[in-house]
Amino acid sequence: MRGSGGPRPSGYAARVGRRDVTNLPQSAEVIVVGGGIVGLSVALALAETGAKPLLLEAKSFGGAVTGGSLAAIGTHMHGLAEYEIMAHACDLWRAFADRTGNPFEHNPQGQVGFILDSEGMQSGEGWVNEERALGALCRMLTPAELAEVEPNLTGPVLGATYAPDTATVNPFLATRTVLAEARGAGAVALDHAPVANLLVEAGRIAGVRMEDGTQIHATQVVLASGPWSHEISMRAGIALPLVPRQAQCLATLRQPRDTIRRVVSAVESRGGVASGYTQIQQAASGQILFNTVVDFIEAPRGAKDTVREVPSGFVLSSIDTLGMLFPSLSEVPLLRSWVRFEAVSPDARFLAGPLPCEGLWVCAGDNGSGFCRALMLGRFLAGEITGTSVLDADLQADARSLYAPSRHVEATA
Numbered sequence: 001m002r003g004s005g006g007p008r009p010s011g012y013a014a015r016v017g018r019r020d021v022t023n024l025p026q027s028a029e030v031i032v033v034g035g036g037i038v039g040l041s042v043a044l045a046l047a048e049t050g051a052k053p054l055l056l057e058a059k060s061f062g063g064a065v066t067g068g069s070l071a072a073i074g075t076h077m078h079g080l081a082e083y084e085i086m087a088h089a090c091d092l093w094r095a096f097a098d099r100t101g102n103p104f105e106h107n108p109q110g111q112v113g114f115i116l117d118s119e120g121m122q123s124g125e126g127w128v129n130e131e132r133a134l135g136a137l138c139r140m141l142t143p144a145e146l147a148e149v150e151p152n153l154t155g156p157v158l159g160a161t162y163a164p165d166t167a168t169v170n171p172f173l174a175t176r177t178v179l180a181e182a183r184g185a186g187a188v189a190l191d192h193a194p195v196a197n198l199l200v201e202a203g204r205i206a207g208v209r210m211e212d213g214t215q216i217h218a219t220q221v222v223l224a225s226g227p228w229s230h231e232i233s234m235r236a237g238i239a240l241p242l243v244p245r246q247a248q249c250l251a252t253l254r255q256p257r258d259t260i261r262r263v264v265s266a267v268e269s270r271g272g273v274a275s276g277y278t279q280i281q282q283a284a285s286g287q288i289l290f291n292t293v294v295d296f297i298e299a300p301r302g303a304k305d306t307v308r309e310v311p312s313g314f315v316l317s318s319i320d321t322l323g324m325l326f327p328s329l330s331e332v333p334l335l336r337s338w339v340r341f342e343a344v345s346p347d348a349r350f351l352a353g354p355l356p357c358e359g360l361w362v363c364a365g366d367n368g369s370g371f372c373r374a375l376m377l378g379r380f381l382a383g384e385i386t387g388t389s390v391l392d393a394d395l396q397a398d399a400r401s402l403y404a405p406s407r408h409v410e411a412t413a
Helices: 037-048 080-100 118-133 143-149 171-184 228-234 312-325 370-386 393-402
Strands: 030-033 053-056 111-115 139-141 159-163 188-190 195-201 204-210 215-217 221-223 243-252 263-266 277-282 288-293 334-344 351-354 360-364
Touching: 030 037, 030 204, 037 053, 037 171, 037 360, 037 370, 080 118, 080 171, 080 370, 080 393, 111 118, 118 139, 118 159, 139 143, 143 159, 171 188, 171 370, 195 228, 204 221, 221 228, 228 360, 243 312, 277 312, 288 312, 351 370, 360 370, 370 393
Parallel strands: 030 053, 030 221, 053 188, 111 263, 221 360
Antiparallel strands: 111 159, 139 159, 195 204, 204 215, 243 288, 243 334, 263 277, 277 288, 351 360
């Protein structure tokens, strides 16, 4: 792997669970709060522009929803308004895999959207027609064509959509790769370094205060800590409309290679993922990863800070869907399950841009698709913060409009 970053500067050695904060830097050019895939991507992009970002992660890099992601990289059924930006986001992951030698298992295996009824057929045809008009490679499949693309999907489907360029990555290895590249480009990234508060002076950001009281001064701070971004922003009098949503998944024992060849998903209604979804795929390890969400679970206060159990109803509905689509897997033993929490904005679109406190930025609100957007969002924010041209000018302008926090965040309290 290139860009290992070499040894950290003196005083920055991590310890499991706790960090010696006595030698934390007194200042930084830009501080990024949150070490998931989004925060790491922002730090990488900032470092590549020549800035010297300091990334602070409260626990372990990629240890929250990033590590629990199914990490699909694609444009299909993500929304037409974002199509061009999403297509570029996918290109960035392909280029990143080529540049680093692909240590994170970028696998462009394609995506199948199964259809069970006439309503689903209408929705699938609508998605395909609209996306193809924008240049997408997706198409409709008959049951016979589906049998060629996904042979073990023998359940009672009427047809499917097919996006041949959808990919997946290993979320753990992708996190490590982006972290190594960011450090290699000059970023300082510290785990087990929790931020307790923001420093604000005369209406502009002045840095952060760590949990032990240590202050680190900076004129630019990026909140990229998922559902925790709301709590941190409130300390500067800014209410970010981000709510935690429970994301969950199941995994089977290892199965033979190519038991499932594609990412298998439900064709979503025009209401999108708020109406429920299914995602099934096989990891490089051989495990089948899958979930079916019928009713979203509201997160109780403080839920994101605890280790929670996967609800039994979710387990049963997910198993039923897997067995219905892949009858040959109906007796496969489960190995594990997990629950994480993602941040969701009111319109299920990222908040990425400046907040009404000069020097304070946000990049959160992924709605379950942050992995795909991460490298693109990192470049977008790096361009906004440094004034350096990173993305194409038209894409930068589109992102500025689509993700502007001002559409939901009006003013400081």
